[in-house]
Amino acid sequence: MDRRSFSKLLASLALAKKTNIGAAVLKEKITIIGGGIIGLSIGYQLSKAGIEITLIEKDFLGAHASGSSFSWINASYDKKPLSYNYLARLGITSYHQLQEELNLDIKWGGSLEWFKTKKSSDQLRDQVRLLQNYQDALAIQIINHDQASKLESFVNFKNSQTIAYSIHEGAMNTLSTIKKLSEGIKNNGGKVIYPVEFKKLEYRGNNLESIKTSDGEIKTNQVIFACGVNTDNILSSKMMSPSTPGIILTTKPQRPLINRIIVAPGIHIHQQNDGRIIIGEQGGAGMLHEERLIKKPRYFPNHDYEKKHQNRILKTVKEIIPKLNDLEVERTTIGWRPLPKDGKPIIGPIKELPGVYIAVMHSGISLAAIIGTLVKEEILEARTNKLLEDFRPSRFT
Numbered sequence: 001m002d003r004r005s006f007s008k009l010l011a012s013l014a015l016a017k018k019t020n021i022g023a024a025v026l027k028e029k030i031t032i033i034g035g036g037i038i039g040l041s042i043g044y045q046l047s048k049a050g051i052e053i054t055l056i057e058k059d060f061l062g063a064h065a066s067g068s069s070f071s072w073i074n075a076s077y078d079k080k081p082l083s084y085n086y087l088a089r090l091g092i093t094s095y096h097q098l099q100e101e102l103n104l105d106i107k108w109g110g111s112l113e114w115f116k117t118k119k120s121s122d123q124l125r126d127q128v129r130l131l132q133n134y135q136d137a138l139a140i141q142i143i144n145h146d147q148a149s150k151l152e153s154f155v156n157f158k159n160s161q162t163i164a165y166s167i168h169e170g171a172m173n174t175l176s177t178i179k180k181l182s183e184g185i186k187n188n189g190g191k192v193i194y195p196v197e198f199k200k201l202e203y204r205g206n207n208l209e210s211i212k213t214s215d216g217e218i219k220t221n222q223v224i225f226a227c228g229v230n231t232d233n234i235l236s237s238k239m240m241s242p243s244t245p246g247i248i249l250t251t252k253p254q255r256p257l258i259n260r261i262i263v264a265p266g267i268h269i270h271q272q273n274d275g276r277i278i279i280g281e282q283g284g285a286g287m288l289h290e291e292r293l294i295k296k297p298r299y300f301p302n303h304d305y306e307k308k309h310q311n312r313i314l315k316t317v318k319e320i321i322p323k324l325n326d327l328e329v330e331r332t333t334i335g336w337r338p339l340p341k342d343g344k345p346i347i348g349p350i351k352e353l354p355g356v357y358i359a360v361m362h363s364g365i366s367l368a369a370i371i372g373t374l375v376k377e378e379i380l381e382a383r384t385n386k387l388l389e390d391f392r393p394s395r396f397t
């Protein structure tokens with residue numbers, strides 16, 4: 001979709017079509033499966049609108065991708081075409097609102113990204129040009145080494161002259177947001193219960209009547225699945241690619257050294273408001289690990305192994321920010337990314353399963369705030385939102 005047709009699309013939003021998505025759910029009970037950032041954000045918005053919601057989680061809140069994420073809120077290069085980039089930019093705006101409402105711990109200031117090789121740097125320039133075409137050209141710019149050093153004086157930008165500066169981005173303390181959303185749901189009269197595992201949908205004719213869980217039956221006529229990597233498994237669908245792992249280190253608090261998200265060759269780094277440095281690796285696991293990774297481990301097999309990974313990552317950090325030379329790691333996580341097959345979010349009702357709606361995406365931290373609001377509107381106001389048109393599950397059937 002090009003820029004002009006997208007503007008037309010936005011202009012027509014007010015004409016969004018009435019559907020029967022939400023017609024029968026008003027004043028009824030909605031159940032959300034999944035206590036990650038997506039389920040909690042949707043649950044918060046629905047409960048705020050006065051709906052009686054029950055959210056169930058099989059492990060604990062933030063146990064999977066959300067609790068082991070790098071927590072960067074962005075609208076950058078992988079978010080294409082324009083409809084996806086626009087959704088992500090609305091995501092950033094929505095976080096500003098939600099931050100005010102729930103006093104969220106988000107640090108804004110933008111991101112600085114660069115690469116080692118000329119080929120990757122040229123690609124970055126092309127990507128920036130494309131994004132400038134989508135939005136205000138000043139929101140993302142190419143800056144040089146000196147300009148970047150003025151913004152982040154402790155960062156070694158090596159000899160790079162091609163640095164992309166995205167000014168509106170930020171990074172969140174996701175664990176704290178998860179806690180606040182869950183408290184918000186409970187303050188609004190909703191239930192958040194775990195460990196409780198979804199097992200089965202129960203229909204009478206075409207009407208969803210209840211679900212079976214590991215803790216008994218829940219009466220409900222609208223279920224929202226926000227199950228991350230478990231989506232295909234639960235719905236017997238084929239919408240997801242195999243998940244890939246990422247290691248995230250959280251250090252003990254340090255004095256303030258970095259203001260922005262640093263996306264350097266091989267490594268991502270940001271510093272939370274509480275002083276903790278969050279570090280993520282860009283590359284995936286090597287082939288040698290594949291066999292062990294089949295079972296999607298969330299922990300390292302032993303402490304030595306964990307230490308080896310930590311040391312490798314910290315060595316790269318030191319090259320990029322020499323002052324970070326004596327970091328003490330507080331927490332190391334292995335997270336598994338939910339990856340829709342075509343890279344774009346999957347959001348909407350499942351036609352074949354009345355009363356079932358799903359929300360699963362790769363950049364769930366960036367998108368959670370806007371998705372919570374849009375899904376609430378679709379379900380309660382019984383209309384389809386054209387902003388979500390490119391992201392329907394029906395594209396896989």
Ligand SMILES: Cc1cc2nc3c(=O)[nH]c(=O)nc-3n(C[C@H](O)[C@H](O)[C@H](O)COP(=O)(O)OP(=O)(O)OC[C@H]3O[C@@H](n4cnc5c(N)ncnc54)[C@H](O)[C@@H]3O)c2cc1C
Nearest residue numbers: 034036038058065066069070071072198228246335364366
């Ligand atoms: C290493 C890493 C770095 C990342 N960095 C970023 C980033 O910087 N920015 C960004 O935007 N995104 C990032 N992501 C992606 C982001 O973390 C995810 O897109 C997001 O967390 C997905 O949220 P979710 O709620 O859909 O899934 P999850 O957080 O995985 O939550 C789904 C929940 O559903 C529960 N569940 C599953 N099946 C059942 C069942 N049968 N019954 C009950 N509960 C069930 C699970 O236990 C789980 O807790 C990263 C991911 C990883 C792994």
